[in-house]
Amino acid sequence: MAYKYCTATNWGKDFFTHEERTRFHLEGHPGNVWIVGDNNYGDQWISKISGVSKTKSEAQAIVTGVIETAQGVWDDNNVSGESSDEKISRLGSRPATYNII
Amino acid sequence: MTDFKAIKGFSVKSLAADPLPGGGVAGATWASGGNLNTTRQALAGAGIQTATLVFGGNAGGSNLAVTELYDGTSYTEVNDLNTGRREFAGCGTTTATLAFGGPAVTEEFDGTSWSEQNDLNTGRETLAGAGTQTAALAFGGTPPITGKTEKYNGTSWTEVNDLNTARSRLGGAGIQTAALGFGGATAPVTANTEQFDGTSWTEVNNLNTAIALLSGAGIQTSALAFGGTGQSTGTEAWDGTSWTEVNALSIGRTEFVGAGATNLAALAAGGEISGGRTAATEEFTAGTITDTIQNEGQVYYNSTAGTMNISAVVYGTGAWASGGTLVSGNRRNSVVSCGVQTAALIAGGFGSGSEPTTIGFTELYNGSSWSEVADLNTARAFGSGSTNGTTGATIAVGGTGGLALTELWNGSGWTEVNDLNTGRNEDPGGAGTATSALVFGGNDPAIDSNESWNGTSWTEVADLNTATKALVGCGADNTSALAFGGSIDASGTRTAKTELWNGTSWTEVNDLNETKSNLGGFGIATSAIAFGGDTPPRTVNTESWNGTSWTEVGNLASAQDKGNGAGSSNKAGLAIGGSPDRATTEEWTVPETVTNLVMSD
Numbered sequence: 141m142a143y144k145y146c147t148a149t150n151w152g153k154d155f156f157t158h159e160e161r162t163r164f165h166l167e168g169h170p171g172n173v174w175i176v177g178d179n180n181y182g183d184q185w186i187s188k189i190s191g192v193s194k195t196k197s198e199a200q201a202i203v204t205g206v207i208e209t210a211q212g213v214w215d216d217n218n219v220s221g222e223s224s225d226e227k228i229s230r231l232g233s234r235p236a237t238y239n240i241i
Numbered sequence: 242m243t244d245f246k247a248i249k250g251f252s253v254k255s256l257a258a259d260p261l262p263g264g265g266v267a268g269a270t271w272a273s274g275g276n277l278n279t280t281r282q283a284l285a286g287a288g289i290q291t292a293t294l295v296f297g298g299n300a301g302g303s304n305l306a307v308t309e310l311y312d313g314t315s316y317t318e319v320n321d322l323n324t325g326r327r328e329f330a331g332c333g334t335t336t337a338t339l340a341f342g343g344p345a346v347t348e349e350f351d352g353t354s355w356s357e358q359n360d361l362n363t364g365r366e367t368l369a370g371a372g373t374q375t376a377a378l379a380f381g382g383t384p385p386i387t388g389k390t391e392k393y394n395g396t397s398w399t400e401v402n403d404l405n406t407a408r409s410r411l412g413g414a415g416i417q418t419a420a421l422g423f424g425g426a427t428a429p430v431t432a433n434t435e436q437f438d439g440t441s442w443t444e445v446n447n448l449n450t451a452i453a454l455l456s457g458a459g460i461q462t463s464a465l466a467f468g469g470t471g472q473s474t475g476t477e478a479w480d481g482t483s484w485t486e487v488n489a490l491s492i493g494r495t496e497f498v499g500a501g502a503t504n505l506a507a508l509a510a511g512g513e514i515s516g517g518r519t520a521a522t523e524e525f526t527a528g529t530i531t532d533t534i535q536n537e538g539q540v541y542y543n544s545t546a547g548t549m550n551i552s553a554v555v556y557g558t559g560a561w562a563s564g565g566t567l568v569s570g571n572r573r574n575s576v577v578s579c580g581v582q583t584a585a586l587i588a589g590g591f592g593s594g595s596e597p598t599t600i601g602f603t604e605l606y607n608g609s610s611w612s613e614v615a616d617l618n619t620a621r622a623f624g625s626g627s628t629n630g631t632t633g634a635t636i637a638v639g640g641t642g643g644l645a646l647t648e649l650w651n652g653s654g655w656t657e658v659n660d661l662n663t664g665r666n667e668d669p670g671g672a673g674t675a676t677s678a679l680v681f682g683g684n685d686p687a688i689d690s691n692e693s694w695n696g697t698s699w700t701e702v703a704d705l706n707t708a709t710k711a712l713v714g715c716g717a718d719n720t721s722a723l724a725f726g727g728s729i730d731a732s733g734t735r736t737a738k739t740e741l742w743n744g745t746s747w748t749e750v751n752d753l754n755e756t757k758s759n760l761g762g763f764g765i766a767t768s769a770i771a772f773g774g775d776t777p778p779r780t781v782n783t784e785s786w787n788g789t790s791w792t793e794v795g796n797l798a799s800a801q802d803k804g805n806g807a808g809s810s811n812k813a814g815l816a817i818g819g820s821p822d823r824a825t826t827e828e829w830t831v832p833e834t835v836t837n838l839v840m841s842d
Contacts, residue, residue, distance in 0.1 A: 142340045150521050152275040155312050156491060158526050161270035167474070168492035169615035170516045215302075231301075232282075232496070 142178035143241065145199035146191030147171065160185050169240060171202035200240055210235040255542045266465075266478040266504050266527065268834055270488045274508065274522030275315040279307045282513040283327035285370075286498035287338045289562070290506045290524055292609035294319075294335045294350065295498050297343070298511065299327040300518060304343075306776075310335055310524070311510070312609070320354040328496070330370030330379060330413070336566055336610060337374040339393065342366060342382060347393070349374055352610075359397045363389045369413030369457070371420040371437075373563065374715035378417045378437065381425060383409035390437070392417055402441040406433045412457030412499070414464040414479075421461045421479065426453040430470055433519075433615040434484070436461055446483045448679070450475055456499025458507035458525075460560075465504040465525060468494045472515050476525070478504040492521050501525070502562045527834045540840075549840040556812070559785070560795045564815065564826035565610040569602040572818035574668060576617065576637040577626030578805035582828055583608035585807035585815050586632045586650070589640065591622045593822045603650070603755055605632050606807075606815065608824065615654040619646055622833050625671030626677040627694075628715050629765065629809060634675035636694065639665040643684065647699070648676060659698045663690045668759070670714025672722035672742070678743065679719045682709040693719045693748070702745045708739055713762035713771060713806070720744030721766045723786065726774060728758040735776070739791070741766060751790040755782050761816055763808035766791045770794075770811050772820060775802040783829070785811045797827055 143165065149172050156166055164177030164185065174191060176182040186193070194202070214234050218227070228234075277295065284298030284305070291313035298305045304324035309316040320357030322340060329343030336352035348355045361379060367380030375395035381388060381404055388404030404422060405449060418439035425431055431449035435442040448466060455469030462481035469475065470491035477484040488508060497512025497519075499527060507525040512518065515770035539552040567587070576589030585606040591713030592600050601620030604611045621640030630636065633652040639645065640660060648655040661680065669683025676696035682705055689704040705724060710726025722742040729736045737752035753771060760774030767788035774780055781796035801819035808814020812831040 150273060150276065152273060152522070155273035158270050158272040158524075160490070161272055161488065162268075168521070170514055203515070210516035211438045232513060238515065 144176045144178050144182060144186065145194040145196055146174050146176060146186050147194060147199075147202065148174060148186075148189040148191040155189060156185065159191075167241070169199075169203045170206040173199045173202050173240070175199070175240060196240070203240055204237050207235050207237045247525070248683050254780060255544050257267050266480075266485070266487055267478050268836065269505055269525055269527040271476070271490050271509070271525050271604055272522040273491070274313075274510070274524045275311060277511050277520040277523065278309055279305065280520040281305055281307070281511050282496040282518045282519050284496075284498050284511050285329050285331035285340055285343075285501050286510065287331040287333045288335045288500050289502045290500065290508045290526070292335045292502045293498070293508055293510070294331070294338050296322055296331065296338075296340055296350075297329060308355070311508070317398075322348055322355050323357055324348065328366040330331075330368050330576050332370045332372050332377050333374040334563055334565070339370075339374045339377050341370060341377070341379055341393070342368045346397070348728050360627055361391055361398050362400055363387065363391070365389075366382050367409040367426075369411045369422055371413050371415045372417035376417040378420050380404055380413065380422055380437070381411045383426075386427065387527055390442070402434055404442050405444055405472060406431060406435065408433070410453040410741035412455045412466050414457040414459045415461040417681055419461040421457070421464050423457060423464075423466050423479075424452045424469065426454050431759050434479075448477055448484050449486055450477070454495035456497055456509060458499045458501030459503045463503040463505070463560075465498060465499070465501065465507045467496060467507070467509055467525070468512065470495060472513070473638070478529060480504070490523055492523065494519060503560070503596055503832070505557070527832060532576040546839075550837050551840055553838050555834055555836050557834070558795065559812070559829060559831035561783070561797050561816070561827040562804065563798070563827050564828040566608060566826065567604055567818060567824040568611050568613050569600065569824075571822040571824045572600070572602075572805065573803035573820045573823070574622040574642050575805040575818070576621055577623035577628065577630070577671065578807050578815075578817055579626070579630040580606070580629050580632050580807045581809050582807070582813040582815055584632045585632070585817070586635060587805055587807070587817050588626075588637050588655075589617050589621050589624060590805070590818070603655070606817075611826070617648055618655050618657060619644070619648070621646075623666040623668050624681075625665075625669045625680050625683070625714065627673045627675055628671045628763065628806070629717055630674050630678075636678055637668060638671065639676075639678050639683065641666055647694075661692055661699050662701055663688070663692065665690070667710040668712065668713045668727075669710065670717030670722075670724045672714045673718045677720075679714070679716065679722050680713055681705055681714060681722075681724060682727065684710060687727070687729055691742075695719070700833070706740055706749055707734060707736065709738070713760055713765070715762060715764045715769050715806075716742065717765045721756070722827055723764070723766045723769055725762065725769075725771055725786075726757050726760045734757065739786075754793055755780065755784065757782075757802075759802040761804035761806040761819065763806035763814040764811050765809060768810040770806070770808065770814055772797055772829070773801040773804045773817050779820070788813070
């Protein structure tokens with residue numbers, strides 16, 4: 141399956157509808173990155189939400205950048221004497237980068 | 242392709258695959274809902290897809306107490322929790338909510354503010370919850386990982402039998418006496434599912450994917466599990482027996498809120514995403530006939546399967562779910578109740594107690610909550626009116642002591658108009674609208690009198706075949722109505738009789754399955770619901786009328802009589818108030834989906 145990539149801010153209700161979800165693949169990722177099924181309906185949705193088109197590598201860079209920033213924040217958030225398990229309990233696991241499809 | 246257009250006047254599409262992924266939950270998808278005002282994870286929630294309360298959580302700093310109310314479109318901030326916290330649980334409705342855990346604190350929300358209640362016996366985080374504010378269930382959690390289960394009775398928590406598999410970060414659904422627990426962290430993550438019968442947990446079929454930090458929604462026979470470990474978008478639907486993978490979330494997330502009444506109507510809000518948190522809400526909803534590519538009656542050729550097909554509406558199993566609570570308190574034997582499930586009206590009736598006074602209160606329902614509007618001019622009970630009226634126009638007729646009064650509601654107030662020819666009380670039947678109505682039976686001893694309203698005045702028309710009181714009537718107007726159940730003599734002999742009005746005369750048709758009086762109901766002459774009533778004793782029984790006969794369908798949550806109905810078909814409606822003293826509403830819904838059918842000879 142082919143995909144398109146874009147960025148757009150989710151404004152909430154009707155940003156994507158039930159009917160649109162039946163017509164094309166859609167995934168949301170950090171940095172307001174959206175992976176959209178490559179068909180006419182997907183194109184219409186990107187237009188509807190005024191999505192800014194990205195290449196896959198550009199989209200990957202945005203996602204990775206957001207996660208790396210979060211990793212830095214996580215790394216810098218320490219409490220004296222706290223074990224790693226206690227830190228995970230307090231903050232959750234360290235954010236991990238991943239590859240988008 | 243066959244030139245069907247030339248024959249029948251429209252084109253037949255040739256499609257490589259069915260346009261619908263299948264009926265029921267298989268055709269449901271997640272759509273975007275409103276965004277939270279406060280982005281956060283590890284929050285809790287309660288309610289249904291169109292009326293959800295979310296509270297607490299964490300946004301990277303101290304624990305939050307922020308509470309927000311979702312109306313199906315957007316969130317509004319309301320009063321905070323007394324104790325900010327994260328990784329806890331909630332249950333109930335938006336006007337009667339319970340928050341518990343994280344670690345032991347319990348709070349109740351009454352629609353306006355939170356108040357502290359008795360703590361859990363075992364304080365814990367990452368637990369799951371189910372039930373209502375006065376009958377809740379808490380199960381699982383950490384630290385340490387536990388299977389402990391506690392019941393809340395509106396006042397205090399009591400320990401009951403543990404989960405068979407101790408776990409934290411699990412999903413939950415259902416009510417106190419019929420709950421479901423699934424997934425969670427046991428080291429390792431588990432797919433294990435257990436169901437609770439009010440006493441003990443039993444292992445049932447596992448999730449397809451072992452997962453923790455997920456959320457759940459629904460009831461023990463119709464649940465949804467979604468999201469979870471690794472910012473999963475995965476969604477699985479439970480049909481009472483097994484889990485099936487269905488359409489995925491758009492935004493994978495953990496530590497978020499799940500809410501919803503069934504596996505066909507759920508909500509996911511907030512949570513942790515990779516590298517941060519989200520304010521996004523997604524709503525899981527079945528396909529509807531309003532979808533432009535999924536219309537009922539769409540004919541197409543499936544070129545892969547080589548079959549001619551048609552899309553058709555299919556109906557699922559109807560069930561009652563809890564709705565809003567009347568603002569003015571308990572209500573039975575109203576003068577009139579009418580409207581539809583999402584826009585209803587109730588006026589007059591009795592309040593609480595063994596010697597209650599009549600009330601004139603009028604309230605409007607918006608699908609999630611009731612609000613008071615202008616009172617009847619004459620407080621009374623035991624009347625009837627245009628049961629297929631609307632929140633903008635209806636009439637209230639007769640009532641206590643044999644009144645002949647008619648009052649007209651115009652959306653903001655009641656005005657007295659022309660009286661009935663025959664005063665009547667003891668719950669006569671009614672049908673129609675503010676401009677075309679019918680009122681029949683009532684009084685003690687019961688009468689067979691029947692009157693027709695043309696928007697201005699009443700005219701006596703052909704009588705019922707059997708004089709009846711404490712019956713139910715419904716119908717679209719004064720030419721089409723249904724009368725069912727009731728009492729037929731002074732000694733209170735109950736009846737299952739059903740009569741059909743065609744504008745000229747009444748005809749006896751097939752009886753109710755259960756003989757009863759003081760029942761509730763709604764609908765039209767070809768599609769109606771009868772619920773509750775006095776057999777005796779009071780009953781939870783619900784029957785659905787298809788224009789020909791009655792079929793027993795899903796029961797009310799609790800037995801009642803003297804209740805009040807609103808609804809325009811056997812697919813959706815309300816049971817409002819009732820006896821014993823009740824201010825609650827139950828919502829009847831038959832899920833509707835569109836599916837693909839192969840056409841054959």
